[in-house]
């Protein structure tokens with residue numbers, strides 16, 4: 019992979035100069051008089067509202083650090099390995115937003131990652147996915163954005179160092195990694211599968227978090243949906259390499275994406291929570307179902323489900339082992355005291371609202387990251403399953419306790435090798451979190 023990038027970069031060196039400029043340089047598109055709200059069709063605005071939710075535009079275009087910004091007014095700080103990039107104001111303010119952008123300028127930004135003035139945009143803006151949207155969908159999002167209240171707000175400067183900050187060089191990145199163009203339906207699959215693929219690959223950009231990236235920050239095309247670190251969490255693999263014992267089927271995916279919980283797996287917490295509760299929740303059920311159909315094909319659910327009932331039985335057998343007989347293992351006692359009241363399941367399947375840890379990827383992933391996140395932060399009412407919460411253990415468990423719990427749960431509920439450096443990793447996750455108020459903890 020690295021060899022290929024170096025070769026490709028050398029290739030760019032050779033075409034540098036006139037050839038490279040022709041690819042990387044884009045003209046400005048003339049500003050227009052801000053279009054009036056009346057010039058948009060109300061049905062288009064409403065479709066755009068749903069699409070903007072499904073693409074999480076407000077998630078990334080609203081400032082949340084230090085002060086709360088106005089929706090879509092930008093300045094959300096994105097930490098990337100290349101520095102902090104601040105998102106743009108995409109309200110229709112004529113000076114600081116996109117008020118003077120024509121539909122053509124907006125479409126070029128979504129499809130080619132080029133700003134109205136011709137500057138190349140950084141792929142922190144997931145235009146490598148939005149490029150697959152249809153012209154009609156892009157026009158609907160434009161109609162929605164241009165009819166929002168304009169907000170006058172300048173964003174902070176990026177901290178991307180020289181020479182990565184030279185926007186012209188993004189032309190080289192695009193040459194290597196951008197495959198512009200509307201999604202082309204795969205004739206080997208039906209309309210529902212293709213709808214799911216269109217949304218997952220384009221608007222809802224699932225791969226932006228679930229696919230690992232290379233040194234240049236592009237998704238590795240040969241490792242699509244293999245799982246990746248994101249914002250101090252792990253976005254688990256969504257293909258056949260997903261390690262949980264029971265296969266993710268169409269119904270499990272659907273339940274997770276629609277309700278924030280899959281009975282045989284777990285809850286949508288952390289960075290996955292806004293995807294479900296702020297994004298997909300606005301989309302029609304048929305679209306969420308289509309994504310589930312696409313994912314179930316991607317992870318080969320049909321051919322892997324066979325052993326599920328035996329694996330489920332084995333997992334459930336481990337759920338109450340800590341509660342029977344004289345308990346001499348101090349780690350088992352720690353678990354029984356802190357967690358078992360809510361997580362022990364005695365039946366053949368987990369009770370709703372009582373995720374079984376033996377089935378949860380927090381224990382099966384290559385690192386304990388998500389387990390630590392969940393235990394330290396807890397799960398709020400708006401996350402995971404609506405209205406159901408898990409308390410934060412930030413103040414009641416030390417890093418040494420967390421390490422013991424993690425080792426114990428991994429040992430008793432999975433068949434995988436033990437995690438290493440557990441206490442150090444607990445401290446590392448803790449250091450990324452603000453301390454919750456003491457009253458809110460367990």
Ligand code: HEC
Nearest residue numbers: 070073074075078103104105106127133139140142143144
């Ligand atoms: C993962 C975060 C993320 C998401 C999701 C996201 N954006 Fe952005 N967007 C950014 C960042 C960061 C920039 C600034 C990039 C730069 O400065 O090069 C940006 C820039 C833009 C720009 C260019 C503005 C300008 O002045 O050049 C437009 C237009 C835009 N986004 C529209 C959208 C729309 C529409 C959606 C939803 C469909 C969306 N974005 C979703 C992060 C995001």
Ligand code: HEC
Nearest residue numbers: 222223224227251252253254285286287289290293379388
């Ligand atoms: C902003 C990053 C981000 C985006 C975008 C995102 N995910 Fe996730 N996803 C995560 C993280 C982090 C987790 C782990 C959450 C947890 O364990 O509570 C996760 C968990 C999941 C899980 C559960 C996997 C398991 O084995 O436990 C599924 C299924 C899933 N995501 C599907 C999707 C789909 C489908 C999309 C696109 C519609 C998507 N995700 C978009 C970050 C993201």
Ligand code: HEC
Nearest residue numbers: 284285287356357360371380392397401402403406407408
């Ligand atoms: C007071 C009850 C309660 C206690 C005590 C509790 N949990 Fe939970 N836990 C829950 C609930 C409820 C959920 C599901 C929340 C949701 O979906 O909104 C959950 C979810 C989880 C998840 C799944 C997260 C995901 O993203 O899928 C893990 C892992 C977990 N708990 C671990 C633990 C551990 C380890 C302990 C002990 C340190 C513990 N819990 C103690 C109630 C509890």
